Amino acid sequence: MGTPVPMVDYLELGDEPRLVANECTNCGARFFDHRVACASCGGQEFTKAPVPTDGEVRAFTIVGWAPPGVPAPYVAAIVDCGGTSVKGNVVNTPPDPDHVTLGMKVRLTTFPIGTDSTGTEAIGFGFEPIEGN
Amino acid sequence: MADDVWILGINMTKFGKHPDKEAVDLASEAAIAALADGGVSMKEMGVVAAGSLMNASAGIGQQVQKQIGQTGIPVYNVANACATGATALRTVMMAIKAGEVDMGLAVGVEKLSGAGMLGAGAGKPASDEWTPSGRYGAVTGLDGRVGTDMMPGVFAQVGMEYGHRYGGTSFELFARIAEKNHSHSTLNPLAAYTKAMSLEQIMGDPMIAYPNTRSMCSANCDGAAAAVLVSDAKLKTLSLEQRKRAVKISASVLTTDPWEEACQVLPNVNTLTRNAATTAYEQAGVGPEDLDLVELHDCFATAELVHYDNLMLCPEGGAVDFFQSGATWRDGSTPVNVSGGLESKGHPIAATGIANVWEVAHHLRGEAGDRQIEGAKVGLAHVIGLGSACGVHILEKSAA
Ligand SMILES: [Zn+2]
Numbered sequence: 001m002g003t004p005v006p007m008v009d010y011l012e013l014g015d016e017p018r019l020v021a022n023e024c025t026n027c028g029a030r031f032f033d034h035r036v037a038c039a040s041c042g043g044q045e046f047t048k049a050p051v052p053t054d055g056e057v058r059a060f061t062i063v064g065w066a067p068p069g070v071p072a073p074y075v076a077a078i079v080d081c082g083g084t085s086v087k088g089n090v091v092n093t094p095p096d097p098d099h100v101t102l103g104m105k106v107r108l109t110t111f112p113i114g115t116d117s118t119g120t121e122a123i124g125f126g127f128e129p130i131e132g133n
Numbered sequence: 134m135a136d137d138v139w140i141l142g143i144n145m146t147k148f149g150k151h152p153d154k155e156a157v158d159l160a161s162e163a164a165i166a167a168l169a170d171g172g173v174s175m176k177e178m179g180v181v182a183a184g185s186l187m188n189a190s191a192g193i194g195q196q197v198q199k200q201i202g203q204t205g206i207p208v209y210n211v212a213n214a215c216a217t218g219a220t221a222l223r224t225v226m227m228a229i230k231a232g233e234v235d236m237g238l239a240v241g242v243e244k245l246s247g248a249g250m251l252g253a254g255a256g257k258p259a260s261d262e263w264t265p266s267g268r269y270g271a272v273t274g275l276d277g278r279v280g281t282d283m284m285p286g287v288f289a290q291v292g293m294e295y296g297h298r299y300g301g302t303s304f305e306l307f308a309r310i311a312e313k314n315h316s317h318s319t320l321n322p323l324a325a326y327t328k329a330m331s332l333e334q335i336m337g338d339p340m341i342a343y344p345n346t347r348s349m350c351s352a353n354c355d356g357a358a359a360a361v362l363v364s365d366a367k368l369k370t371l372s373l374e375q376r377k378r379a380v381k382i383s384a385s386v387l388t389t390d391p392w393e394e395a396c397q398v399l400p401n402v403n404t405l406t407r408n409a410a411t412t413a414y415e416q417a418g419v420g421p422e423d424l425d426l427v428e429l430h431d432c433f434a435t436a437e438l439v440h441y442d443n444l445m446l447c448p449e450g451g452a453v454d455f456f457q458s459g460a461t462w463r464d465g466s467t468p469v470n471v472s473g474g475l476e477s478k479g480h481p482i483a484a485t486g487i488a489n490v491w492e493v494a495h496h497l498r499g500e501a502g503d504r505q506i507e508g509a510k511v512g513l514a515h516v517i518g519l520g521s522a523c524g525v526h527i528l529e530k531s532a533a
Binding site: 005006007008009010029030031032033034039040058059060061062063064065066067069070073074076077078083084085086087088089097102103113114116117118120122124125 | 261262263265268269270271272273274275276277278279280281283285286289290291293294296297304339340341342343344345392394395397398399
């Protein structure tokens with residue numbers, strides 16, 4: 001048994017899980033992957049920038065035919081978190097157009113996605129509707 | 134600026150299932166027919182550019198050459214996602230513009246029947262233990278766990294994003310776009326599917342990625358297309374009949390997605406298309422209002438809507454009203470995808486860029502048969518591939 005590991009390294013676990021982007025120190029462009037350099041300005045220095053956990057669904061789709069190992073249907077979305085675009089599934093709500101709408105307010109949430117041979121859990125993230133939306 | 138470049142001969146095979154033919158057979162069939170259409174032979178070609186995305190390392194250009202004539206000329210094998218055919222065309226165009234050759238052959242081919250559309254897959258640890266790897270430090274496959282990487286889902290989000298920004302979209306609206314294209318394909322004997330579909334059928338089809346049902350997605354199929362390009366100076370030495378049927382390439386443009394914040398998580402198919410269109414209209418000296426027909430990259434019904442706007446066929450934000458006005462039906466003011474589009478004519482990836490040009494060229498020549506847009510003089514062909522490449526060609530009827 002180990003401490004849980006995040007599904008991706010831009011997910012920070014802890015009491016208040018959050019996403020952390022690589023931000024270009026020159027122009028402020030944000031990336032979730034490891035960068036050689038900034039796609040916007042070519043700068044090579046980055047700093048860690050926490051991303052707001054609340055956001056708004058800017059686009060979504062309900063995927064009917066999922067890749068192996070992923071339950072379908074599921075809701076894939078692009079969420080605007082205070083000006084940073086984040087890709088992630090909308091969870092904890094039925095996957096239909098009555099329950100997922102453009103512009104709906106959501107917040108980051110985490111959940112276990114499985115356990116490896118050493119008993120270590122991996123933690124994934126998604127976005128859930130904010131009540132009273 | 135060098136002289137004009139013309140399409141002298143062009144051909145596409147029937148799109149659909151060709152179980153008895155390999156990619157090289159289909160490509161050779163289209164190439165031989167394009168040469169015959171132009172009234173020229175392989176001996177006169179100075180260059181070949183060819184693409185087959187699923188066989189990108191197989192040297193499809195040399196394979197075709199072995200079937201139709203090994204004349205020792207340079208061959209460029211190109212790969213640029215769904216813009217591969219347009220890239221092949223443009224490669225020949227650049228060789229002619231550079232003055233290296235006066236005639237060349239562009240070929241695109243794909244064998245896609247039965248190809249699935251599932252993504253990379255998610256699930257269990259790659260090894261027995263969760264081990265972060267790759268550029269995201271991921272412990273498992275991300276497709277489906279962090280949004281979707283599948284094309285139907287990506288382009289569904291593109292359409293939904295447009296709806297969020299400008300309003301007016303609905304499942305039914307997107308389905309009506311597919312209804313139009315399936316209806317158009319009934320007049321195209323070379324289309325993979327030639328049956329009209331009712332709105333109920335389209336909306337009732339299996340949901341691939343809301344709001345795109347199966348019949349709102351491009352049809353995976355086999356097919357090839359080829360074109361012979363010629364310089365202006367060389368064309369002047371050819372027969373009157375050849376000159377009459379030649380179609381002018383008034384603009385040939387290729388772009389990629391420039392940086393903007395959100396394109397890192399959802400490919401932006403808008404800006405690079407708008408940039409390509411802007412440059413193409415400038416090059417050709419025509420405006421969207423001059424277009425008699427448009428073949429655009431309707432890889433999904435949701436994509437067609439946003440490209441009305443990107444190609445500036447309507448005012449910015451006006452794509453919904455534009456479609457609802459009936460403008461894009463074949464009897465409308467700007468007929469779009471009268472071939473049936475990728476949704477019904479089919480989408481053999483590397484063939485598509487040249488096939489779209491074939492469609493437009495045939496209308497300009499007055500050779501489009503039952504689906505002829507009467508009096509067509511100017512047309513636009515557009516393709517986009519992720520991520521990312523956009524090709525726009527504007528074609529004009531010969532004055533000869
Ligand atoms: Zn930068």
